[in-house]
Amino acid sequence: MEVNLTVSYDFSGKVALVTGASGGIGRATALAFARAGASVVVSDVNAAGGEETVALAAAAGGTAIFHPCDVADPAAVKALVARAVGHFGRLDFGHNNAGITNLTADEWDDEVWRRSLAINLDGVMHCMREEAAAMLDHGGGAIVNTASINGFTGNARQPAYVATKHGVIGLTRHGALKWARDNIRVNAVCPGVIETPMTDAVARNPDLRRAMEALTPMGRMGQPDEVAGAVLWLCSVQASFVTGHPLVIDGGATVS
Template sequence: MTYDFSGKVALITGASGGIGRATALAFAGAGASVVVSDVNVAGGEETVGLIESAGGKAIFQACDVADADAVKALVKRAVDTYGRLDFGHNNAGVTHMAADEWDEAVWNRSVSINLDGVMHCMREEAAAMLANGGGAMVNTASINGFTGNAVQPGYVATKHGVIGLTRHGALKWARSNIRVNAVCPGVIETPMTDSVASSPEMRKVMEAMTPMGRMGQPEEVAHAVLWLCSDQASFVTGHPLVIDGGATVS
């Protein structure tokens, strides 16, 4: 499926690699102007370079989504540069495998980025979208927004929260032409999973976690994000779309 987002503007957080980078490249490939954001400056600038080398338009702005003022400045930069904001992929997030899974600092960091960060982005993006007649947001949750795991309380709790925020936003802006959905990836081959899957043995374990017998690719999530933002999904809002190779079926 192809999309024409010419004249539209997309903002992607956590876009220095993985799912965020794949989504940024996909939006640019469909003609959108892209605002790339991350705390990883080198990675974010590299994403912009990849877009520009393919003939697309993009800018980078460093942003810690846990900082409400930084998110406000990020959305302002998007509007100041391109005149509008149509799409937001609120993708920035962290995961931890702490020795002490109840460590206060780990919990607080999970909440501030995974949950507070999404809220900050939704709030600022909605204000910009309302000014130009509507738009679409996609939040990155996880299959752990439906299920649990025994070692990441902060991650599990915040991803459940992202699905809740998504449903709230969908209802809040349903009559304002703003749709809000979420993608819920399973095991995807990204820099976030590389540290766990670095050994052949652990990679086999992670591949065995899905009935399809492989890890997903960032582009497979990006395709879903673009569909949720497109007119083909014009009657879809408040939906947490699972992309997990069947992991939550079994």
């Protein structure tokens, strides 16, 4: 399905950092920021995908650089934010999108559990901590974390994913309170089933795709641009009185 988002923002002179930006929601957000005039720091452990996102941003007339980072490593995150500030002079927006899911692994396994928490939850904390410190030096900013509808509900297959996404919403609410008087707003997007590389195996199987689409009242999978549009709105002045909010983008999946 093609999604045409007609709303436009002017982020000229602003700097955005997006993790997990080699594809899917992260890439869509990085490109949306670039098209809106922001300078973008693209980050991921997938260097080839990250560099491709940078090239797509340039082709769209935007400015972007790539910096590799494993968000589970606090030193690497510190270096990532330092690169953003060192290269562009400031940091205004952070979209903490890097995460993993384990559709074919046993999340009760200790190693899988620890890696899930290290990336999905620790990684968000590392990014929030460093981004906020940089924003405090330049008058504030906006942080958006990628949670999930599994941060509100549960599923029987993914204990680690569910636990981490509940945790991301909690961290988001904490950050909103911590920096409320510092002109730093902290929100989260909570996608449902979105058509990304993470769900590619499902999308390519007709039976599985129909089953996933049937879980959504709108009868389809969401598109990365539909989440990216919400991220940009949460970073914009139109959302200047919105903080601590987990914004559900799920085609009605959590309504029923």
